[in-house]
Amino acid sequence: MTGRQPSDSARRLLPTSTAGSLPKPAWLAEPEKLWSPWQLHGDALAEGKQDALRISVHEQEQAGIDILSDGEQTRQHFVTTFIEHLSGVDFENRETVRIRDRYDASVPTVVGSVGREKPVFVDDARFLRAQTDRPIKWALPGPMTMIDTLADRHYGSREKLAWEFAGILNEEAKELEAAGVDIIQFDEPSFNVFFDDVQDWGVAALERAAEGLRAETAVHICYGYGITANTDWKATLGAEWRQYEKTFPMIRESSIDIVSLECQHSHVPMDLIELIRGKKVMLGAIDVASTAVESADEVADVLRKALEFVEPELLIPSTNCGMAPLSREVAQGKLAALSAGADIVRRELAPRAG
Known part of the structure; x- marks a missing residue:
C-alpha cells in the first residue's frame, strides 16, 4: 500500500492498538470533557493540534503501542468534526x-x-504518517452513527442519508489510504442499538464506505464513552450483554477485515467472539469507564479468555472505546498496562509458536 517494509510492530504477535480518542493536553482543549472547545485559535490552533499529535504519537510509542492512531487530537468529536466539513449541514x-x-x-x-x-482528515493523516514507521490506523464515523448524530430536514429517510454518507466516507477513506494509513476504522456504536436497520441496510452501507480499499478495514462497535449516560444505560442491560449476538453473524459475512469490540469489565459473553470466527478481533481489554488503571495480569486474563475463540495471529489487544474523558495520566497508565498484558500472553504463546 505504501511501499514501506513491515516494521517489527507489524510483524509481531498480538499487536496492540487503541479503539479511538486519547486525552488532549490542557493547553489545547479543556481536559476530561467531550466536545471540549479549543483553547487556541487561528494559526496557533493549527500549530497546537500538530504539537498535540506529535505528543500523542510519542506517548503511544513510550507505552509500547504497536498500531498508532492520531488519538483524535485534531478533532473535537469523533462524528461531528467530520460532518462540519460537509456541505448541506447547518451548524447554526x-x-x-x-x-x-x-x-x-x-x-x-x-x-x-x-x-x-x-478532504477532511487527509493532511492530518499525512502528518501522522510522517511521525512514525509503525502501522497507523485512522478512525472515521460510520454511516449509521453519522445519521444518529444529526437532525434531518432534507432527506426524510435514515437509509437514504446513510447511503449518501457512505459514498462520502468512501472518498475520504481512499485518500487516507493514499496518505499511508494502514487500517481504516469505521466507528459504529449505533450497531449496538438499531438492530433492524443494521440488518436492512446498515452493514451494506458500511461495506459501501469501505468499498475498493486495499488498506485493512475495521468496524468499532462498543457501548460508548465512559460518560454517565452510557454507564447508566449499561446498568440496565442485565447480567449478560448480548447485543453483539444480533450483529456479528452479519459482519462475519461482510467484507470488513477487523471487528473492534468491548470486553474488559463488561458483561459481554466472551463466546460471542465465535460468531466472527475468521475475522481479526480488536479486543477491548481496557475499561474506559473507570479511572482505575488495570494491572498487566487483568489485561492478560481477558486476552487468554478471548484466545479460546480467536486465533492468536488474528487478535489485536486494544481499549474498549475512546479515552478522551479520562486524564492523560490515567490514559497513559492504561496504555502501558495494555502493552504489558499483551507481553505476558506473547511470552506464554512463544513456545507454541516455536
Missing part, C-alpha cells in the same frame, strides 16, 4: 435529538444535499 440551525436512544444532545441539521467538497 441546531436541534436537540436523542443520541442512540440514550441521551439528548444539540446537533446540526441537514438542510440540503450533503457533499464533501475537499
Whole structure:
C-alpha cells in the first residue's frame, strides 16, 4: 500500500492498538470533557493540534503501542468534526435529538444535499504518517452513527442519508489510504442499538464506505464513552450483554477485515467472539469507564479468555472505546498496562509458536 517494509510492530504477535480518542493536553482543549472547545485559535490552533499529535504519537510509542492512531487530537468529536466539513449541514440551525436512544444532545441539521467538497482528515493523516514507521490506523464515523448524530430536514429517510454518507466516507477513506494509513476504522456504536436497520441496510452501507480499499478495514462497535449516560444505560442491560449476538453473524459475512469490540469489565459473553470466527478481533481489554488503571495480569486474563475463540495471529489487544474523558495520566497508565498484558500472553504463546 505504501511501499514501506513491515516494521517489527507489524510483524509481531498480538499487536496492540487503541479503539479511538486519547486525552488532549490542557493547553489545547479543556481536559476530561467531550466536545471540549479549543483553547487556541487561528494559526496557533493549527500549530497546537500538530504539537498535540506529535505528543500523542510519542506517548503511544513510550507505552509500547504497536498500531498508532492520531488519538483524535485534531478533532473535537469523533462524528461531528467530520460532518462540519460537509456541505448541506447547518451548524447554526441546531436541534436537540436523542443520541442512540440514550441521551439528548444539540446537533446540526441537514438542510440540503450533503457533499464533501475537499478532504477532511487527509493532511492530518499525512502528518501522522510522517511521525512514525509503525502501522497507523485512522478512525472515521460510520454511516449509521453519522445519521444518529444529526437532525434531518432534507432527506426524510435514515437509509437514504446513510447511503449518501457512505459514498462520502468512501472518498475520504481512499485518500487516507493514499496518505499511508494502514487500517481504516469505521466507528459504529449505533450497531449496538438499531438492530433492524443494521440488518436492512446498515452493514451494506458500511461495506459501501469501505468499498475498493486495499488498506485493512475495521468496524468499532462498543457501548460508548465512559460518560454517565452510557454507564447508566449499561446498568440496565442485565447480567449478560448480548447485543453483539444480533450483529456479528452479519459482519462475519461482510467484507470488513477487523471487528473492534468491548470486553474488559463488561458483561459481554466472551463466546460471542465465535460468531466472527475468521475475522481479526480488536479486543477491548481496557475499561474506559473507570479511572482505575488495570494491572498487566487483568489485561492478560481477558486476552487468554478471548484466545479460546480467536486465533492468536488474528487478535489485536486494544481499549474498549475512546479515552478522551479520562486524564492523560490515567490514559497513559492504561496504555502501558495494555502493552504489558499483551507481553505476558506473547511470552506464554512463544513456545507454541516455536
